[in-house]
Amino acid sequence: MSTIINNIEIIKAKATKINDVDFNNLKFGHVFSDHMLECNFKDGKWAAPKVVPYQAITLDPSSKIFHYGQSVFEGMKAYKDANEDVWLFRPLDNFNRLNISSKRLAIPELPENYFMDGLKTLLEVDKEWVPKNEGSSLYIRPFVFASGNGFHASPADEYKFIICTAPSGAYFSGEVRVLIEETYSRSANGGVGYAKAGGNYAGQFYPTQLAIEKGYQQVIWTDDNTHEYIEEAGAMNIFVRINDTLITGPTSDRILDGITRKSIIELAQAEGIAVEIRKLSVLEVVEAAKNGTLKEMFGAGTAAVISPISGFGYKDTDYDLPKLDDTYANYLKKRITDIQTNKAEDPFGWRYKI
Ligand SMILES: *Cc1c(COP(=O)(O)O)cnc(C)c1O
Numbered sequence: 094m095s096t097i098i099n100n101i102e103i104i105k106a107k108a109t110k111i112n113d114v115d116f117n118n119l120k121f122g123h124v125f126s127d128h129m130l131e132c133n134f135k136d137g138k139w140a141a142p143k144v145v146p147y148q149a150i151t152l153d154p155s156s157k158i159f160h161y162g163q164s165v166f167e168g169m170k171a172y173k174d175a176n177e178d179v180w181l182f183r184p185l186d187n188f189n190r191l192n193i194s195s196k197r198l199a200i201p202e203l204p205e206n207y208f209m210d211g212l213k214t215l216l217e218v219d220k221e222w223v224p225k226n227e228g229s230s231l232y233i234r235p236f237v238f239a240s241g242n243g244f245h246a247s248p249a250d251e252y253k254f255i256i257c258t259a260p261s262g263a264y265f266s267g268e269v270r271v272l273i274e275e276t277y278s279r280s281a282n283g284g285v286g287y288a289k290a291g292g293n294y295a296g297q298f299y300p301t302q303l304a305i306e307k308g309y310q311q312v313i314w315t316d317d318n319t320h321e322y323i324e325e326a327g328a329m330n331i332f333v334r335i336n337d338t339l340i341t342g343p344t345s346d347r348i349l350d351g352i353t354r355k356s357i358i359e360l361a362q363a364e365g366i367a368v369e370i371r372k373l374s375v376l377e378v379v380e381a382a383k384n385g386t387l388k389e390m391f392g393a394g395t396a397a398v399i400s401p402i403s404g405f406g407y408k409d410t411d412y413d414l415p416k417l418d419d420t421y422a423n424y425l426k427k428r429i430t431d432i433q434t435n436k437a438e439d440p441f442g443w444r445y446k447i
Contacts, residue, residue, distance in 0.1 A: 100206075101214040103128075106146035109221075116224050119262035121396065122232050126222040126258045130211040133240075134201050134252035142211040144218050147257065155242045157249040163239035164291040165194035168395045170230040171216055171258070171447065173223045174435035179216055179447040182433045184209065186352045191235060194288035199248040200237055207254070208235070215256055216447045228263030232396070238291075264396045268403035271326060271390075272309040273375055274300060275408070278317035279325060280347040287346055294328065301327065309406055311392070315375060316347065323373045329392030329400060330354035334421055335381045336388065338367040353393040353429070359441060360428050366421065375407060382412040390414060391422045399426040 095104045106127040114124050125147050132142035158164055167187045172180050188209060192202040212233070216223070223231040235256045241249030277300035280286020285293060297312070304312045311327040324342055325331055330351040332341045339361055344350040361368050381387035382405075390402040401422045404413040431437035435444065 098217060099210045099214045101130075101142060101144060101210055103144040103214065103218055104146065105218070111221055114260065116226060116229070116260065119224065119226075119229055119260055121261045121264050122234075122259045123261075124259060126219040126231070126260065128215060128218050129258075130215045130254075130256040132203070132207055132211065132254040134254070135250075139201065139203060139207060139254070142207050142254070144211075144215050150253070150255075152240060153242045155244055157239035157241055157243065160244065161239065161246060162290075162292045162295075163198050163200055163249060163252075164236065165191060165198055165200060165238075166234060166236035166289050166291060167191050168289075169233045169235070170261075170395060170433070171223050171233060172230050172434045173225050177225075178435065179220060179223050180433065180435055181212075181216075181445040181447065183352050183356070183443050184212065184445050187235070190289065190350065190352075191237065194290060195237055197285055197288040198290055200239070200252055203237070203254055212256060213447055215258065219258060220447075222258060222260050224260045224262075226262075230261060232259045232261040233257075234259070236291075264398075268401050269310040269392075270308070270411075271311045271313045271402050271405045272304040272307060273313045273323070273405055273407040274304075274315055275320045276300070277312075278320075279314040281317040282346050284346060287344065287349055289349065297328065307406070311402075313405065321374050321376070323375060323378060324348050326390075326392035326400075326402065329394035329397070332357065332389075332391050332393060332421075333373060333378055333381075333387070334389035335377075336386050338369055339421060340369045340371065340373050342373055343370050351394055353395055353398060356429055356441075356443065357393055357399075357425055360425060361421070363440070364428070378405075379407060379412065382414075385415075387412075387414060388417060389420055389422055398429055399423075 095102050128144050129147045133140050169187045237254045239249030240253045241251035301312050314325045316322045392400040399422045432439050
């Protein structure tokens with residue numbers, strides 16, 4: 094039995110799993126909602142997406158995803174406000190970035206209506222799964238990968254686009270200590286660093302494990318050429334506050350164009366905080382740490398929104414950041430989450446109602 098909403102066919106799950114879920118003790122991305130969106134590319138075109146029960150997928154062992162890593166993804170969140178209305182945050186930016194990533198990985202781009210109508214319909218069907226608790230949200234994972242077969246090292250002829258959702262609690266990473274990386278690189282000029290490609294993450298895991306063994310929680314990526322400039326914090330964009338100026342690097346081949354990053358820049362500027370978008374050298378940050386002008390460092394990304402850094406290691410020396418009462422990190426995080434959850438006005442038009 095199927096129904097159709099927003100032109101999207103829906104095949105409902107026979108039973109809901111929602112009663113097994115403790116919404117007061119949600120981890121991040123561990124339980125999955127009843128349904129998913131599925132859309133297949135075959136014979137040169139994307140077929141209409143469908144909402145289907147969340148389920149395992151079967152792939153041929155020669156599927157190109159396993160061998161050549163053609164896969165891209167997005168990360169976004171849905172929030173429920175006090176009236177039980179459901180909101181997304183700048184979803185068209187996620188759609189556009191998914192296609193930018195796909196293009197770089199020779200994956201066929203998706204039509205906007207398949208992504209947006211598919212996402213809307215999935216969220217309408219699984220509306221009950223959007224958590225209400227403070228800090229909680231429905232984490233949304235759209236992804237596209239090569240499902241076509243064959244060992245020939247060339248782009249696949251078939252792909253799958255899937256959206257799964259996971260009710261998730263507040264992402265508390267705590268204060269993290271980071272290691273400024275001098276050997277490994279996350280990305281390079283001409284590479285795929287600006288794409289949300291699965292392989293970018295695989296390449297980060299080993300250097301991050303080494304940093305964890307040394308007692309840090311995360312790596313600060315520097316430019317691949319000289320390792321002299323700060324680029325990203327793990328899989329987040331990075332902001333550094335020196336005196337009262339917020340500094341972040343310019344997006345490039347190597348630095349991912351984060352939606353949280355650009356929202357922070359716009360918000361901070363609107364609030365009269367000085368923002369500089371420019372190359373930021375490790376030496377400048379070390380100098381600022383030594384002379385006391387380094388006030389804050391934080392990562393920015395959808396999962397944690399803002400993740401404060403308490404100190405960093407560089408060339409066998411550790412530097413601590415001051416413990417401030419009023420941080421830009423706390424202030425900007427509250428401003429963004431209040432807009433996301435419909436607790437504050439949205440002068441930028443970022444919220445999107447489902
Ligand atoms: C996803 C991601 C970010 C953050 O992007 P948002 O749109 O803010 O979630 C930053 N850096 C990297 C490498 C990423 O993959």
